[in-house]
Structure formats: C-alpha cells, structure tokens
Amino acid sequence: xxxxxxxxxxxxxxxxxxxxxxxxxxxxxxxxxxxxxxxxxxxxxxxxxxxxxxxxxxxxxxxxxxxxxxxxxxxxxxxxxxxxxxxxxxxxxxxxxxxxxxxxxxxxxxxxxxxxxxxxxxxxxxxxxxxxxxxxxxxxxxxxxxxxxxxxxxxxxxxxxxxxxxxxxxxxxxxxxxxxxxxxxxxxxxxxxxxxxxxxxxxxxxxxxxxxxxxxxxxxxxxxxxxxxxxxxxxxxxxxxxxxxxxxxxxxxxxxxxxxxxxxxxxxxxxxxxxxxxxxxxxxxxxxxxxxxxxxxxxx
Numbered sequence: 001x002x003x004x005x006x007x008x009x010x011x012x013x014x015x016x017x018x019x020x021x022x023x024x025x026x027x028x029x030x031x032x033x034x035x036x037x038x039x040x041x042x043x044x045x046x047x048x049x050x051x052x053x054x055x056x057x058x059x060x061x062x063x064x065x066x067x068x069x070x071x072x073x074x075x076x077x078x079x080x081x082x083x084x085x086x087x088x089x090x091x092x093x094x095x096x097x098x099x100x101x102x103x104x105x106x107x108x109x110x111x112x113x114x115x116x117x118x119x120x121x122x123x124x125x126x127x128x129x130x131x132x133x134x135x136x137x138x139x140x141x142x143x144x145x146x147x148x149x150x151x152x153x154x155x156x157x158x159x160x161x162x163x164x165x166x167x168x169x170x171x172x173x174x175x176x177x178x179x180x181x182x183x184x185x186x187x188x189x190x191x192x193x194x195x196x197x198x199x200x201x202x203x204x205x206x207x208x209x210x211x212x213x214x215x216x217x218x219x220x221x222x223x224x225x226x227x228x229x230x231x232x233x234x235x236x237x238x239x240x241x242x243x244x245x246x247x248x249x250x251x252x253x254x255x256x257x258x259x260x261x262x263x264x265x266x267x268x269x270x271x272x273x274x275x276x277x278x279x280x281x282x283x284x285x286x287x288x289x290x291x292x293x294x295x296x297x298x299x300x
Contacts, residue, residue, distance in 0.1 A: 002046025125268025150209025
C-alpha cells in the first residue's frame with residue numbers, strides 16, 4: 001500500500017493566509033506546491049489529500065487540483081472552527097484556526113495508510129520525499145512508530161533575515177528526544193547561531209537537524225490526536241489564540257513513552273518565501289534546478 005501525502009494548504013492559520021500557495025514561481029507558473037506533488041509522485045506516494053478552508057474550495061479545485069487529476073488520486077477535506085469533539089462549541093470571540101494538528105485530524109476519515117504531512121508553501125526538495133516515501137512504505141501495519149525529516153539547519157536559512165526552527169535532539173539511534181523552537185536563527189561570522197532564553201549567543205553545527213514540519217505517521221496517530229485534543233480544549237478553553245500544533249502532540253507521545261519518532265536525514269535544501277525579498281531568490285533556485293535537469297521545464 002502506497003503512502004498518502006497530506007498537505008496543509010490554503011487558509012490554515014496565519015502562515016496560510018490568502019492564497020499565497022498559488023503564486024507562480026516556476027518557469028511555467030508552477031507553485032511550490034506543484035513541485036511537492038511532483039516529488040511525492042516520484043517518491044512513491046499514491047494519493048494526495050489537501051486540507052483547506054471551505055471558502056477556498058472552488059478556487060483551489062480550479063487552479064490546483066485540476067492539474068493533478070491525470071497524475072495521482074486527489075482528495076480534499078476541510079478545516080473549520082466548529083469541527084470539534086462532542087460537547088464542545090467554539091468559544092465566543094475565537095477566530096483563529098485550531099492549529100496544524102487539528103488540520104491533520106480532518107484527514108481521519110479518508111486516510112487509512114501511512115501518511116506524510118507537509119506545509120503547502122515550503123519547498124522541500126526531491127531527496128526529502130524519496131527518503132520519507134521509503135520510510136513510510138515500510139510502515140504498513142505498524143503502530144506507534146513515526147518519523148520526521150530532519151533538515152540540516154545550514155540548508156534551511158534565509159538570505160533575507162533570521163528564521164525560526166524547531167531544533168531537534170536525538171538519541172544514539174536517531175530517535176527524536178526533544179524539539180525546541182529557536183527564533184532568530186542566522187549565520188553569524190560563518191556559524192549558524194541563535195540567542196537562547198538566557199540571552200546567550202549559541203552556535204550549532206550546520207548539520208544539526210531541524211523540523212520543517214515534514215512528518216510521517218501511521219493511522220493510529222488520529223486516535224491519539226482525538227483523545228489529546230479533548231484534553232487540550234479543556235485546558236485552553238479561555239485561550240482564544242492557542243493552537244493545537246503537531247509538535248505539541250508529538251512531544252506528548254514521546255514524553256509518555258507511547259510512540260517514537262525516527263529522525264530521517266536528507267540532503268535536500270529547504271527554501272521558501274519567508275520574506276518578500278526571498279521571492280526572486282526562490283524563482284532563481286527553482287530555475288537552477290530545472291536547468292540542472294532536476295525537474296522538467298513543465299511539471300504537469
């Protein structure tokens with residue numbers, strides 16, 4: 001059974017505002033998402049599921065899904081504020097989406113096989129999909145064993161400013177032990193550095209793994225997420241901006257000893273439009289990959 005690609009697409013919170021994912025950056029107007037789908041197909045994925053906001057559906061189907069129809073099966077699910085467990089209602093004044101792991105939960109009725117989760121507006125690279133696709137293809141029938149692609153931090157920096165990354169620590173067998181969100185990461189005097197909670201400048205090796213929200217799960221993850229979401233809602237009912245993030249769920253499962261997460265290394269270089277000034281650089285990087293034969297001139 002081939003794994004499924006689950007894409008956190010248009011409308012999923014602040015970083016998904018508007019339809020930025022429809023911005024044409026490739027030589028024929030391809031979006032970053034187009035390259036992810038192309039890489040997923042050649043990485044052995046058998047289906048794509050997009051999670052979007054309902055009010056984006058028509059535009060999304062016309063501009064995005066129609067391109068893939070003859071290449072891979074596609075499904076769409078919707079994230080909405082009122083998609084809550086029985087007994088819960090949307091708190092008065094709540095307008096912010098419930099977060100990435102709530103979005104993942106929207107796929108529970110259409111995904112019955114190992115699946116990957118990615119952001120729509122991140123360029124992950126061919127090798128990352130090959131590595132993750134291989135790992136997921138070996139996880140059929142398994143439970144409590146997940147994975148994530150750990151990018152080498154030196155391959156994820158922006159030339160236009162600092163970035164925030166989930167810096168990972170692993171055990172001797174490359175299983176995740178902690179993920180700590182570090183803000184204002186940049187290269188200073190040739191070294192990747194950030195300022196820690198004590199105001200101290202800390203340098204880390206270029207190959208330190210960081211999370212770029214590229215995860216691999218098996219279907220049992222949905223049940224754990226449903227159960228913990230109830231706890232989360234009870235604890236955060238008065239927090240109108242709190243979000244149920246994937247790392248929050250993953251960290252709980254690791255801490256409880258319920259599941260383990262293998263950190264997969266990749267040689268891929270991440271890039272994206274973190275700053276407006278990054279856009280032309282992304283266009284140039286994609287063109288360079290096309291010129292090098294990594295991608296065809298026209299994807300679909």
